[in-house]
Amino acid sequence: MVAEIRPAEHDLARHLAAHRQKSLLRFITCGSVDDGKSTLIGRLLYESKALLDDQLATLEIDSKRVGTQNGELDFALLVDGLSAEREQGITIDVAYRFFATEKRKFIVADTPGHEQYTRNMVTGASTADLAVILIDARKGVLTQTRRHSYLVSLLGIRRVVLAVNKLDMVGYSREIFDIIDRDYREFAAKLGFEEIVSIPLSALRGDNMTEASANTPWYSGPSLMQHLETVEVGAADASAPLRMPVQWVNRPNHDFRGFSGRLLGGRVRPGDLVRVLPSGKQSKVSRIVTLDGDLLEAVVGQSVTLTLADEIDISRGDVICSAADPAGLADQFEASVIWMSDEAMLPGRPYLVKIGASTLGASLGQPKYVVDVNSLDHLAAKTLHLNEIGVCNLTLDRAVAFDAYTDNRDMGSFIVIDRFSNQTVGAGLLHFALRRSQNIHWQAVEVDKDARARQNGHRPCVLWMTGFSGSGKSTIANIVERKLHALGARTYLLDGDNVRHGLNKDLGFTAADRVENIRRTGEVAKLMVDAGLIVITAFISPFRSERRLARSMVADGEFVEIFVDTPLAVVESRDPKGLYRKARRGELKNFTGIDSPYEVPESAEIHIRTQESNPEDAAGMIVDYLRERGLLGLS
Amino acid sequence: MPNLTHLERLEAESIDILREAVAEAEHPVMLYSIGKDSSVMLHLARKAFFPSRPPFPLLHVDTTWKFTAMYEFRERMAAESGMPLLIHVNPEAKRLGINPFAHGSALHTDMWKTQGLKQALDAHGFDLAFGGARRDEEKSRAKERVFSFRTTQHQWDPKNQRPELWRLYNARKNKGESIRVFPLSNWTELDIWQYIEAENIPIVPLYFAAERPVVERDGTLLMVDDDRFPLNDGERPAMRRVRFRTLGCYPLTGAIESDATTLPDIIREMLLARTTERQGRVIDNDASASMEKKKKEGYF
Numbered sequence: 027m028v029a030e031i032r033p034a035e036h037d038l039a040r041h042l043a044a045h046r047q048k049s050l051l052r053f054i055t056c057g058s059v060d061d062g063k064s065t066l067i068g069r070l071l072y073e074s075k076a077l078l079d080d081q082l083a084t085l086e087i088d089s090k091r092v093g094t095q096n097g098e099l100d101f102a103l104l105v106d107g108l109s110a111e112r113e114q115g116i117t118i119d120v121a122y123r124f125f126a127t128e129k130r131k132f133i134v135a136d137t138p139g140h141e142q143y144t145r146n147m148v149t150g151a152s153t154a155d156l157a158v159i160l161i162d163a164r165k166g167v168l169t170q171t172r173r174h175s176y177l178v179s180l181l182g183i184r185r186v187v188l189a190v191n192k193l194d195m196v197g198y199s200r201e202i203f204d205i206i207d208r209d210y211r212e213f214a215a216k217l218g219f220e221e222i223v224s225i226p227l228s229a230l231r232g233d234n235m236t237e238a239s240a241n242t243p244w245y246s247g248p249s250l251m252q253h254l255e256t257v258e259v260g261a262a263d264a265s266a267p268l269r270m271p272v273q274w275v276n277r278p279n280h281d282f283r284g285f286s287g288r289l290l291g292g293r294v295r296p297g298d299l300v301r302v303l304p305s306g307k308q309s310k311v312s313r314i315v316t317l318d319g320d321l322l323e324a325v326v327g328q329s330v331t332l333t334l335a336d337e338i339d340i341s342r343g344d345v346i347c348s349a350a351d352p353a354g355l356a357d358q359f360e361a362s363v364i365w366m367s368d369e370a371m372l373p374g375r376p377y378l379v380k381i382g383a384s385t386l387g388a389s390l391g392q393p394k395y396v397v398d399v400n401s402l403d404h405l406a407a408k409t410l411h412l413n414e415i416g417v418c419n420l421t422l423d424r425a426v427a428f429d430a431y432t433d434n435r436d437m438g439s440f441i442v443i444d445r446f447s448n449q450t451v452g453a454g455l456l457h458f459a460l461r462r463s464q465n466i467h468w469q470a471v472e473v474d475k476d477a478r479a480r481q482n483g484h485r486p487c488v489l490w491m492t493g494f495s496g497s498g499k500s501t502i503a504n505i506v507e508r509k510l511h512a513l514g515a516r517t518y519l520l521d522g523d524n525v526r527h528g529l530n531k532d533l534g535f536t537a538a539d540r541v542e543n544i545r546r547t548g549e550v551a552k553l554m555v556d557a558g559l560i561v562i563t564a565f566i567s568p569f570r571s572e573r574r575l576a577r578s579m580v581a582d583g584e585f586v587e588i589f590v591d592t593p594l595a596v597v598e599s600r601d602p603k604g605l606y607r608k609a610r611r612g613e614l615k616n617f618t619g620i621d622s623p624y625e626v627p628e629s630a631e632i633h634i635r636t637q638e639s640n641p642e643d644a645a646g647m648i649v650d651y652l653r654e655r656g657l658l659g660l661s
Numbered sequence: 662m663p664n665l666t667h668l669e670r671l672e673a674e675s676i677d678i679l680r681e682a683v684a685e686a687e688h689p690v691m692l693y694s695i696g697k698d699s700s701v702m703l704h705l706a707r708k709a710f711f712p713s714r715p716p717f718p719l720l721h722v723d724t725t726w727k728f729t730a731m732y733e734f735r736e737r738m739a740a741e742s743g744m745p746l747l748i749h750v751n752p753e754a755k756r757l758g759i760n761p762f763a764h765g766s767a768l769h770t771d772m773w774k775t776q777g778l779k780q781a782l783d784a785h786g787f788d789l790a791f792g793g794a795r796r797d798e799e800k801s802r803a804k805e806r807v808f809s810f811r812t813t814q815h816q817w818d819p820k821n822q823r824p825e826l827w828r829l830y831n832a833r834k835n836k837g838e839s840i841r842v843f844p845l846s847n848w849t850e851l852d853i854w855q856y857i858e859a860e861n862i863p864i865v866p867l868y869f870a871a872e873r874p875v876v877e878r879d880g881t882l883l884m885v886d887d888d889r890f891p892l893n894d895g896e897r898p899a900m901r902r903v904r905f906r907t908l909g910c911y912p913l914t915g916a917i918e919s920d921a922t923t924l925p926d927i928i929r930e931m932l933l934a935r936t937t938e939r940q941g942r943v944i945d946n947d948a949s950a951s952m953e954k955k956k957k958e959g960y961f
Contacts, residue, residue, distance in 0.1 A: 050667035119822065121803040122796050124849045131667040133847055145824055152826040259664075273680040278713040286709070288677045288828075317711040327665050329676035329709070342684055366824050380829050383684070439827045448833040450823040 057160030068101025267351035268292035271382035303427035343384035356459030367451035387423035478558030493590035505645035685832035686789035698793035724773035749781035
C-alpha cells in the first residue's frame with residue numbers, strides 16, 4: 027500500500043541531491059484529541075513515507091487492539107508515545123515528530139490540548155516557526171481556538187495555518203468553511219499574525235492533505251503539505267544586528283583564545299567592530315574559526331568560534347554584539363511570565379534565571395495582572411499558579427545583555443529555575459527594561475582598578491565595621507585610617523553618623539530605611555573601591571542580610587567584615603551619646619539592642635573583643651590582617 | 662536572506678548543545694558505542710571545541726559481544742581523536758558469563774549495558790553523559806528531553822521531566838544526580854547518513870555490504886563473528902552478501918542482504934527501505950513499551 031508512492035529508482039540521483047539541499051521547518055499543532063490532531067500528524071507521517079513496514083504492522087495491530095476507527099488504521103496511535111498515556115487515550119507531554127519530503131525536513135511539536143495545555147503548548151511553540159491550529163468544522167471557532175491562538179501569538183509565531191478539519195462530517199460545505207474562516211480572521215486581527223492560511227481538510231479521509239481534493243472543487247488554495255513545503259520562513263534575518271552569547275571560552279594553549287557560541291542574530295565577518303556586553307569593551311573580529319577552516323562570514327543560526335584583535339576579558343555569558351547596534355543592558359525588566367510549577371510563584375523569593383548563557387539570581391514582583399487565556403481579559407492577582415500567564419517585573423542580581431522578545435526571541439527569553447529543586451518552574455519573555463537601566467551602556471574605562479592599584483601600590487578593599495552603637499567602631503576606624511595613611515595607603519572613612527547628615531539625611535530608622543542606608547553606603551564604597559581606595563566604614567549595620575548585600579557589591583576578597591564586639595551591658599553603661607537612656611525611655615524607636623535586634627556576624631573576617639584589647643591594638647590587628655593578605659604591599 | 666540547509670541547522674544545534682552541556686557540567690563524559698550515531702556525535706564534538714580537543718573522555722560500556730570489526734574501529738577512533746578512552750566491563754556479568762545465547766537478550770542487555778553503565782558512571786563520578794539517541798528511533802524517545810535529568814539511582818521519570826523551551830537548557834542538579842544529554846535528538850536516520858556522506862565521517866565497515874558468514878534463525882540473519890557462536894545441529898554458516906543498518910552485540914544484530922558498498926548506495930537503499938533500523942534489533946521486540954521500561958531502569 028505504500029510502495030507506489032516511493033520514488034522510482036531513476037529519480038534517485040535527483041532525489042538524493044534535493045534531500046541534501048532541503049530546508050527545515052519547525053511547526054506546532056494545536057487542538058484537542060477531538061479535533062483529530064493526532065490523526066492529522068499521523069496522516070502527514072504516513073503520506074510523507076515516514077512510516078515503514080514494521081511501524082505499519084505495529085499500527086495495524088494496535089489499531090485493532092485499542093484503535094478508535096473500528097479496526098481501520100488509527101493514525102492517532104502513531105503519535106502516542108508513553109505506555110501510561112496510551113492506555114488512558116490521552117497524550118500528556120510534548121512529543122517531537124519528524125518527516126521529510128524532497129523540499130523540506132519537518133519537526134512537529136505535538137502538544138496535548140487538555141489541562142496542562144499552557145505549559146506544553148508554550149514549550150512546543152517556543153521553537154516553532156509556524157502553527158497549525160485545528161478546528162472541528164462541526165464546532166467552529168471555540169474558546170480553545172482562541173486560547174491556542176493567543177499562546178501562539180504570545181510566543182512570537184507570526185504564521186498560522188487554520189486547519190478546518192472533519193469537513194467530511196459537514197458534507198464538504200463551502201459555507202461552513204467560509205464562516206469559520208471569517209470568524210477566525212475577525213478574532214485574530216488583534217493577535218498580530220502576518221499570515222493566516224485556511225485549508226479545508228479531512229485528515230481522516232485525506233482530503234487536501236497532500237493533493238487537491240475532488241470533494242472541495244470550490245477550494246483553489248494549496249494542500250496542507252504543499253503549503254508546509256513552500257511557506258516562507260522568515261526566521262533567519264541576517265540583516266538584524268549581531269548577537270553571539272559566549273558559551274565557552276576556547277583556550278587550547280596560550281597562543282589561542284577564542285569565544286565559542288551560536289549566532290542568535292545578524293552576521294559576522296572578520297574585521298567587524300564588536301562590542302562585548304556587559305563590559306562594553308570594543309574590539310575587532312580577527313577570525314571565524316571552525317574545524318573546516320576559517321570562514322569569511324557566519325550568519326544567524328551558525329555555531330562558530332570567534333577570535334578578537336584585542337586581549338579583552340570575556341567570560342561565559344557575555345554577549346558579543348554589533349558595535350553599531352549593541353543589545354540593551356539592564357537588571358530590571360517588565361516581562362510576561364508563564365508559570366509551570368505546581369508550587370505557585372512567590373513574589374520576592376530568590377529564584378535563578380537563565381538567559382542566553384548566563385544564570386543569575388533573580389526575583390519576580392507581584393503580577394501587574396494575569397491574562398485569562400480564554401477571554402484575554404486582564405485579572406488582578408497576587409501570584410502566578412501553574413499554567414497562569416502574568417506580567418511582572420523581573421529583577422536580576424546583575425545586568426545582562428538582552429533584546430525585547432519581539433525583536434529577538436533568543437535574546438529576550440528566559441527560564442526560571444527553583445534554587446532548591448532545580449526544576450524549571452517558569453518561562454518568560456522580556457518586554458522592556460525598567461527606567462534607569464534602559465539604554466545606558468556601561469562605558470568601559472581604559473584605566474581600570476588594576477591600573478589604579480599598581481599606581482597606589484596597594485589593593486583596594488572595604489573594611490566594614492559592625493557592632494552596637496558605642497561599641498568603639500568609630501574610634502578604631504579612625505586609628506586604622508591614621509595607621510594606613512602613615513603607610514602611604516589611600517583611604518577614606520565613611521562614618522555612619524556623617525553619612526546620615528548628608529547623602530542619607532532623607533532616611534529614618536525603619537527596617538526599610540536601614541536597608542536603603544546600607545545599600546547607598548555600599549554603592550558609595552563600591553565606587554571608592556573601584557577608585558582604588560581602602561574604604562573604612564563604621565555603621566551599626568545590625569542585619570546579616572544587609573551586610574551580605576554590601577559584601578556582594580564588591581569582588582571576592584575585597585570585603586573585610588570586622589565585628590567590633592562589645593557586649594550590650596557594657597555599651598549601655600558607657601552610653602557616650604546618651605542614646606541608650608533615651609531609647610530605654612522610649613524616646614528613640616527602633617534602637618539596636620533595645621527594641622531592634624542585632625544579628626551577630628557568623629563569619630566575620632576579623633573579630634575584635636574590645637574588652638580584651640585596647641583600640642590601638644585592635645587597629646594594629648586590622649592593619650596586620652591587610653598586610654598578611656598581601657593587600658598593602660604591591661611590587 | 663541566508664537560509665541554512667537542514668543539515669547545517671542540525672549541526673549548529675548539536676554543537677550548541679555540546680558546548681552548553683560542557684560549560685554547565687563538572688565532569689562530563691561521552692558514551693561511545695562505536696555505531697554510526699556515535700561516529701556523528703564524536704565528529705560534532707570535535708567541531709564544537711576545535712581547536713581544543715573535546716574536554717571529556719569517551720566511555721565504552723563493553724558487553725564483550727560486539728563485532729570484532731567494532732573493537733578495531735574503536736581503537737582507531739580513540740587514537741585519531743586524541744581523547745582518553747575508558748572501557749567498562751561489568752565484572753559481575755563477566756563472572757557469571759552472561760551471554761545472549763544462554764541467558765536471552767533481556768538479561769544480557771540489563772547486566773552488561775544497563776548495570777554496566779550505572780557502575781561506570783558511579784565509579785568515575787560523571788555528572789553528565791552524552792548519548793547518541795535520536796527521538797525518531799522509538800516512540801518513547803519522542804518525548805525525551807535534550808537534557809534529561811536522572812535521579813541519584815540513575816532513574817528517568819517520564820512524568821516529571823523539565824520543560825525545555827527555546828534553546829535554554831536547565832542543567833542544574835544536586836550532588837549525586839546526573840544529566841544525560843542527547844545532541845542528536847532532532848536527527849533522523851536519513852539525516853545521519855546524509856551527514857556522514859557530506860562530512861566524510863569514518864564508520865565501521867560492517868555498514869557496507871560484503872560477503873560474510875551468516876546463519877538464518879527465525880528469519881533473522883546473524884553473523885558468525887567468532888567461535889563463541891553455538892551452531893545448532895546441522896546449522897552451517899553460509900557466505901552471503903550482507904550489511905548492517907545498526908550495530909550492537911553480534912548475536913543480537915540482524916544483517917540485511919544488500920549490495921550497498923558506498924554511502925550513496927546506503928542512502929538510496931534507505932530511501933527505498935521498508936523497515937526501520939531498530940527492526941534488526943532483537944532487544945526492541947520483547948514488549949511494546951519495552952524501551953520506556955528499560956529507560957526508567959537506567960538504560961540509555
